Amino acid sequence: MKVTALALNEAIPALNALANTKLPAKVAYRIGKAMNAISSHQKAVEDFRINLLNKMATLSADRTKYEFDPLEKEAEFNQIFNEEKQREVDIDLPCFALEQLGDIKIEPVVLSILAKIGILVELTAVPDIPEKNAEKV
16 A cells, blocks of 8 residues: 555554554454554665765764754755655555454544554445346356
8 A cells, every 4th residue: 555654654653552452363463564564664764864864964973963064955855854754655554444443442543543544444334236136147
């Protein structure tokens, strides 16, 4: 599924809220897989940030911050890094349905965030086809 690094970053607290809840095994497994996939992607974004910093700035003598010379390079860095965080990537996130969570108590914002990135889906029932309209096989 296509999603931005910013959206994935927003999903981490929501997944953590579920990760600390007793859930049915299948849903717990899917949440764990989603957390691993997001963690791997977040590592790639952080690697991009560090590599970009190393190209555009120098680490201070006390190794606590990066210094840009000229200072305008910092604005360029921020622009490039923000573009990277806004870029959509294709990431394999396992989905689960609301019904699979059972009767747990959970904040609506958690469900909203998970639905936003496509992890939480709603199952829709397919209506029965009346016998007179159904094709005979």
